[in-house]
Amino acid sequence: MTDKNAELFERAQRVIPGGVNSPVRAFRAVGGTPRFIQRAQGPYIFDAEGKRYIDYIGSWGPMILGHGHPAVLEAVQKAALEGFSFGAPTEREIELAEEIISLVPSVEQVRLVSSGTEAAMSAIRLARGATGRPMLIKFEGCYHGHADALLVKGGSGMATFGHPTSAGVPPEVVQHTLVLEYNNLEQLEEAFALHGDQLACVMIEPIAGNMNFVRAQVPFVKRLRELCTEHGALLAFDEVMTGFRVALGGAQSLYGQLIPGFQPDISVFGKVIGGGMPLAAFGASRAVMSLLAPLGPVYQAGTLSGNPVATACGLATLREIRKPGFFEALSARTGELVQGLQGAAQKAGVPMVFDHQGGMFGFFFANELPQHYNAVLATDKERFNRFFHAMLDRGVYLAPALYEAGFVSAAHTADDIAATVAAAGEALAEG
Numbered sequence: 001m002t003d004k005n006a007e008l009f010e011r012a013q014r015v016i017p018g019g020v021n022s023p024v025r026a027f028r029a030v031g032g033t034p035r036f037i038q039r040a041q042g043p044y045i046f047d048a049e050g051k052r053y054i055d056y057i058g059s060w061g062p063m064i065l066g067h068g069h070p071a072v073l074e075a076v077q078k079a080a081l082e083g084f085s086f087g088a089p090t091e092r093e094i095e096l097a098e099e100i101i102s103l104v105p106s107v108e109q110v111r112l113v114s115s116g117t118e119a120a121m122s123a124i125r126l127a128r129g130a131t132g133r134p135m136l137i138k139f140e141g142c143y144h145g146h147a148d149a150l151l152v153k154g155g156s157g158m159a160t161f162g163h164p165t166s167a168g169v170p171p172e173v174v175q176h177t178l179v180l181e182y183n184n185l186e187q188l189e190e191a192f193a194l195h196g197d198q199l200a201c202v203m204i205e206p207i208a209g210n211m212n213f214v215r216a217q218v219p220f221v222k223r224l225r226e227l228c229t230e231h232g233a234l235l236a237f238d239e240v241m242t243g244f245r246v247a248l249g250g251a252q253s254l255y256g257q258l259i260p261g262f263q264p265d266i267s268v269f270g271k272v273i274g275g276g277m278p279l280a281a282f283g284a285s286r287a288v289m290s291l292l293a294p295l296g297p298v299y300q301a302g303t304l305s306g307n308p309v310a311t312a313c314g315l316a317t318l319r320e321i322r323k324p325g326f327f328e329a330l331s332a333r334t335g336e337l338v339q340g341l342q343g344a345a346q347k348a349g350v351p352m353v354f355d356h357q358g359g360m361f362g363f364f365f366a367n368e369l370p371q372h373y374n375a376v377l378a379t380d381k382e383r384f385n386r387f388f389h390a391m392l393d394r395g396v397y398l399a400p401a402l403y404e405a406g407f408v409s410a411a412h413t414a415d416d417i418a419a420t421v422a423a424a425g426e427a428l429a430e431g
């Protein structure tokens with residue numbers, strides 16, 4: 001019997017490098033054959049064999065309402081009939097910008113782009129343009145898209161800059177990027193003491209979803225904010241994953257509740273604001289944003305930026321998630337999942353730790369939650385890989401790599417959660 005997924009993978013590899021258009025989809029980390037998805041509905045995706053999976057990837061974050069939400073479908077269908085792309089401004093772009101600004105008080109103006117990579121890259125150019133400084137700090141394990149200056153791993157000390165993590169990135173291009181350990185206050189202090197007057201910005205995933213799920217500790221964020229202010233560097237929150245996902249106002253609203261007056265200077269969004277369509281954004285105060293072309297000297301542009309079909313999709317999504325009770329229900333459902341999985345792990349006697357916020361969760365085969373990337377690397381990867389496949393066999397689609405967060409949508413029902421927990425019980429008992 002031939003498996004249609006294997007057949008498609010074979011065919012894909014002939015014409016697409018590795019058979020995929022984004023590396024993690026290839027299942028390299030966990031081994032095995034990627035599932036080719038034919039369609040999706042609600043909390044489910046269906047592969048080329050017609051097999052159904054409970055989807056905890058949600059297109060890596062955007063599908064917060066689940067797949068094929070009626071209000072979103074209607075908005076997209078209507079927009080598509082009106083025209084795919086005009087290369088001229090539309091009212092819908094204003095509406096989406098207004099919606100984002102109304103939910104995120106630190107953002108007074110926003111520019112729409114087509115991918116998170118583009119948004120993060122543009123935010124850094126803007127920070128450099130605003131400060132007239134070259135340097136940026138990022139943290140090991142945080143991913144901000146694949147722009148050259150961000151594909152960096154740490155150097156050997158605070159005075160040495162990073163090394164490219166990808167071929168094709170000349171060392172000179174990353175010579176201004178300093179990579180620090182996440183949640184390491186000492187390194188942060190030292191970096192600012194050495195380079196504070198050269199720093200344009202610090203970019204951080206406030207809850208890192210690209211090393212599974214690791215929160216920036218509150219004292220760390222508080223001190224980071226103080227240091228940026230003291231040294232005139234801009235604090236850039238990359239909320240491509242956390243924005244409109246961990247809370248309606250993003251991770252910054254959560255830190256704002258814990259650190260009086262807290263706000264980042266620049267915010268980067270993606271995923272949920274496009275509802276599954278190619279759409280992302282970056283925003284800041286009016287003073288900073290007015291440095292962008294056509295008003296100011298920082299150039300940034302895009303043929304498909306603010307695409308009318310994508311903005312319709314994003315707008316319909318945001319209007320659903322801002323309805324009263326949405327986040328309470330989503331958070332409760334995610335909590336149910338995590339508590340169920342925790343119970344299954346305890347019953348099986350398997351050391352596992354969990355964290356979750358809003359509609360985002362993570363888990364590790366470890367005794368305590370990692371605080372930085374090296375600690376994530378030290379968790380049990382083999383066990384994760386076995387668990388992933390055992391769950392996939394049972395119709396539960398988790399992220400195919402230990403380094404990724406999971407996502408719950410509003411379409412996941414209590415029955416879906418119960419089925420997932422039951423599958424986990426069996427999978428963990430298998431070893």
Ligand SMILES: Cc1ncc(COP(=O)(O)O)c(C=O)c1O
Pocket residue numbers: 060114115116117118120143144145146205209210238239240241270271280
């Ligand atoms: C936090 C974060 N920033 C930026 C990006 C890049 O976004 P995109 O894949 O849309 O280019 C991602 C993608 O996963 C992300 O998680």
